[in-house]
Amino acid sequence: SQKIEQNSEALNIQEGKTATLTCNYTNYSPAYLQWYRQDPGRGPVFLLLIRENEKEKRKERLKVTFDTTLKQSLFHITASQPADSATYLCALGSDYKLSFGAGTTVTVRA
Amino acid sequence: DTGVSQDPRHKITKRGQNVTFRCDPISEHNRLYWYRQTLGQGPEFLTYFQNEAQLEKSRLLSDRFSAERPKGSFSTLEIQRTEQGDSAMYLCASRPGGSYEQYFGPGTRLTVT
Numbered sequence: 338s339q340k341i342e343q344n345s346e347a348l349n350i351q352e353g354k355t356a357t358l359t360c361n362y363t364n365y366s367p368a369y370l371q372w373y374r375q376d377p378g379r380g381p382v383f384l385l386l387i388r389e390n391e392k393e394k395r396k397e398r399l400k401v402t403f404d405t406t407l408k409q410s411l412f413h414i415t416a417s418q419p420a421d422s423a424t425y426l427c428a429l430g431s432d433y434k435l436s437f438g439a440g441t442t443v444t445v446r447a
Numbered sequence: 448d449t450g451v452s453q454d455p456r457h458k459i460t461k462r463g464q465n466v467t468f469r470c471d472p473i474s475e476h477n478r479l480y481w482y483r484q485t486l487g488q489g490p491e492f493l494t495y496f497q498n499e500a501q502l503e504k505s506r507l508l509s510d511r512f513s514a515e516r517p518k519g520s521f522s523t524l525e526i527q528r529t530e531q532g533d534s535a536m537y538l539c540a541s542r543p544g545g546s547y548e549q550y551f552g553p554g555t556r557l558t559v560t
Contacts, residue, residue, distance in 0.1 A: 341489075369547055380451070380538050380551030381490065426489050430547055433478065434503070437489030 339364045341438040343427055348443045356414040358441045360427030363408060365436070367429035370403055370410050375424045375440065384425075385412075417445045449473060451552035453539050459558045460529055467525045468555045472541030479522050480549065481514055482538040490538055496522060529559045 342361045350356050360370070369388045373381035387394045387403045387410070394401050400413040414421050424440040452471045460466050472479050477498050482490035493512070494504045498519035511529075516522040526533055536556050540549040 371547065371549075373551075378553075378556075380540070380554050381549075382551070383548045386547055428489070433495060433497075434492060435480075435490075435549065436492065439487060439489050 339436065341365070341427060341429060341436060343425075343438040344441040348441060350417055350443070350445055352418060352445055352447050354417055356417050356421070356443050356445070358412040358414075358425055358427075358443070360410040360412065360438055361408060362429055365408070365429050365431075367431055369430040370401075371428045371430060371435065372399075372401055372410075372412050373426040373428060373437075375426055381426055386430075414443070417443075419445045419447050421445050451539055451541055451550050453537075453552040453555050455555055456553060457556045457558075459560065462529055462531060462559055464529055465525065465527045466529060466557065467523055468537055468539075468557075470522045470524070470539030470541075470552060471520075472522070472539070473543075473550055476541035476543045476550070477519060478542045478544065479516055480540040480542075481522070481524050482540065484536045484538055484554070485534075493524075493537075526557075529557075531559050533557060534559045 340363045371386045372384045375381040385401045398415045402411045422444050424442045426440045427438040428435040454469045479496040481493040484490045494514045496516040511527045514524045536554045538554045540551045542549045
């Protein structure tokens with residue numbers, strides 16, 4: 338069966354450090370992968386998209402990698418700030434449809 | 448605010464009652480999605496519209512759930528004969544053609560007592 342797994346444990350990091358989140362999947366062949374941020378009680382907010390033929394994408398302090406051989410994406414937040422504290426969701430896309438992982442909660446300590 | 452809006456934001460209902468939720472997407476977006484999210488889980492796909500056509504409905508969605516998007520604008524999601532297991536956050540998202548980025552609304556939190 339299809340499965341998307343994100344870091345099972347919440348991530349607690351010191352301000353200024355880099356947070357690295359993982360997204361592993363099985364029995365999928367996604368055309369693209371997206372990362373979203375979700376704050377408590379709110380809908381997810383789109384952050385980055387990476388296509389199957391791309392290895393890395395960057396946007397400001399965010400970086401995402403996509404390895405279709407390993408079936409894994411890594412999401413990095415560099416120079417983290419307390420405002421980065423949230424749940425981050427990985428989503429695999431095929432044509433019009435997204436399948437989400439359960440998310441990883443990140444807490445950045447000042 | 449020209450984002451996706453949902454109404455109501457919260458709904459408490461007794462088991463067995465019917466409920467209806469509304470979603471107003473971003474006006475130029477012709478694709479609309481409904482998701483359900485429970486605590487500690489990611490959003491789970493329920494159904495998808497392109498304009499007024501409902502193109503896919505999740506196999507997980509029972510016959511008690513129905514969605515419409517008349518005239519390709521706002522959408523409604525109705526749950527008939529609610530059960531306690533229907534308690535969740537119901538999220539609506541929209542996107543324009545040619546882009547995969549989805550814009551989510553704030554959600555409707557349903558509690559079935």
